[in-house]
Amino acid sequence: MTRLFLVLAVLLLATAPPAAAAPAMDLDGYVRSHLDHTGLPGAAVAVTHNGDIVRVAGYGHDATGAPITASTRLPIASLSKSMTAFAVLRLGIGLDEPVTRYLPEFRLADPRGARITVRMLLDQTSGMADSTFPDLKLAQPHSLAEAVARLRDAPLADEPGARFHYHNPNYEVAARIVEVVAGRPFAEYLRTQVFGPLGMTGSTSVDAPPAGTEGYVRAFGIEVPVSEPDGFTGGSHGVLSTAADMAKWLSAQRDGGGVVSPASAALAHTPAPGRDYALGWRVQDGKTSHTGDWFSHTAAQVLLPGGYGIAVLANTGMALDNEAELLAQGLASLLEGGSPEPAPPAGVLADRVLAALALVAVGLAAIGVRRARKRRWWRIVPPLLPLVPLVFLPQLLGWVFAGRQGTYTQVLYVWPGLVVALGVVALAGLTVAAARTRVLVSGTRGRDQEESDPTRGDAQWASANRRSGS
Structure with a gap:
């Protein structure tokens, strides 16, 4: 009798209709549709899931007309801050120690600057701000040492640790700490201690946009090719990377990728109570993300609660919208089961x-x-x-x-x-x-x-x- 039931069960399973396969998410189709509807000239995209690479690809073209591929090197702008934070965490220094312990040259016009800690630099609560020290309008430095030296004229907008102010010099100082403590240039430290272990062979860090860096700006719906203006980018927004490398970077966020410990990686994604900015990442609505802007390029990275990671590098500059962020948001909606419709920026x-x-x-x-x-x-x-x-x-x-x-x-x-x-x-x-x-x-x-x-x-x-x- 038992054998009869087994035979019947096998026959039923053999004749039952196959389960409908889950519809595959058309990532390529969505990205191409987004470019068609918005006029975005080109983008590089990386998608991961629980550390596995789902998709890396390039779409459209750059300002020279060449096709963008998964290995095309593009500016990631302020996504660089999360990499600077990893570099600091890898050093193993005390985050709540005063900056002056590791960087005696650090001085501000306000004596309260002596109380700024390493953590305050990374979560941008140092009290330094664009409202009191508009660094983009000032003469640009040529090195991290010069960037720190010019802060001797910088007032504070708030008491150290009191309020969040997004301010690039915070990460310039953090990168200078890496140089001084490690005893080597910041770009070399990133290459050997962060990019190298992760296999990010197409990534580098620069102190100024390379000559000939071209992207686009929009004017009345028309994409106009422009050269990136000169300016200092070291430490805060100077990394150039590829879609293939950004996939490896996203995967490393799960456990540190061997660059930092799993606890340090989790710390980088954890804001202080009452705040939404962690260490180079912003946490809002359950998503961990950051955006980046150059004048001719934009970038965005997102970690979703379901284990997906998304990075988008786009060759249209900052405006009312970060266009890389728009594309990343659409991909996030698609990965979470939504049906996003591309819309004009x-x-x-x-x-x-x-x-x-x-x-x-x-x-x-x-x-x-x-x-x-x-x-x-x-x-x-x-x-x-x-x-x-x-x-x-x-x-x-x-x-x-x-x-x-x-x-x-x-x-x-x-x-x-x-x-x-x-x-x-x-x-x-x-x-x-x-x-x-x-x-x-x-x-x-x-x-x-x-x-x-x-x-x-x-x-x-x-x-x-x-x-x-x-």
Whole structure:
């Protein structure tokens, strides 16, 4: 009887319809669709799952027209901070020790700087901030030693440890600690002690963008190729990497990859209570991530609760959106079972609005010039008002973006559509103001008034007759 049941069970299993296979996630299809819908010229993507590599690939092209592949080296910008944090953790130094213990040269204009610890650098609570030391607007250093030396003029925005301020010099100081403690250049330490053990043979760290580094900026939906402007990147946002290497980096986040201990890797992903920034990573809504921006490239890395890791390197620069982050968010949704739909970046939509406003301003200026007939000085002022935001644009954007200030040229890289639209509106207003000034100074009246005054011609004819009669 038992044998009969076994035979029947085998027959039932053999004749049962096969279970439907789980639909494969079309990562390639989604990335290609994203590039098509958003106009992103190119991207490199890495996806891992519980330490295994799911996909590494390149899509689109770079600014020279060459195809982007899994081995194309691209800037990862501020994703570099997580690697600097790993380098510091590998040293095994005391995170709660004062920076001056390891770096006696570290001095700020504020004496409270002596209380800044290594941990405060890595979780960006040192009190240093762009609002008090706008490093992008200042003369750029050429080494980590120079970057630390220039901080002697830096005030503090807050008491050390009190508040979070995203500030690149925090990681420049951290990288300098690595140099001094390890006794070798920071880039060499990363290469031999972080990249080497992980097999990241295509990665390197630079103190400035390599000559000829080109990406894109967007202006009114058009991708414009540009060269990356010069600036100091060491320690905070200077790593160049590939999709293949970023997959190895994501895999190392599970247990440290032999570079740091599993406990140290977990520490790098764990913010202090009440905060969301850990050591080179931000933790929000259950996801551990970080973004990066150069003026011509963007990057994003994400660790999902389900064990997936995502890295995206894109060749369009910072704007209202980090375009690498948009693509990474879409991939995250796809991996979590969602059905994301690619959409135009907010910057493209904003540029369309700005273009419409600029056209309206030109039309109003044409009408204003024709009607510049009232001789009142105060009417000259309103058309000049658009000059104010144009002149003070870097300061205004610094206020909007939590004190992170740049130069006017840098603003042009970040949002060229805004600068062009404001320029058109300001020029239109200036034209109207000039026409009203001419009327005020010369005493002439506008063409529209002459045409609309039916008695003007009769009065001139009568006056002429009186003069001839006399």
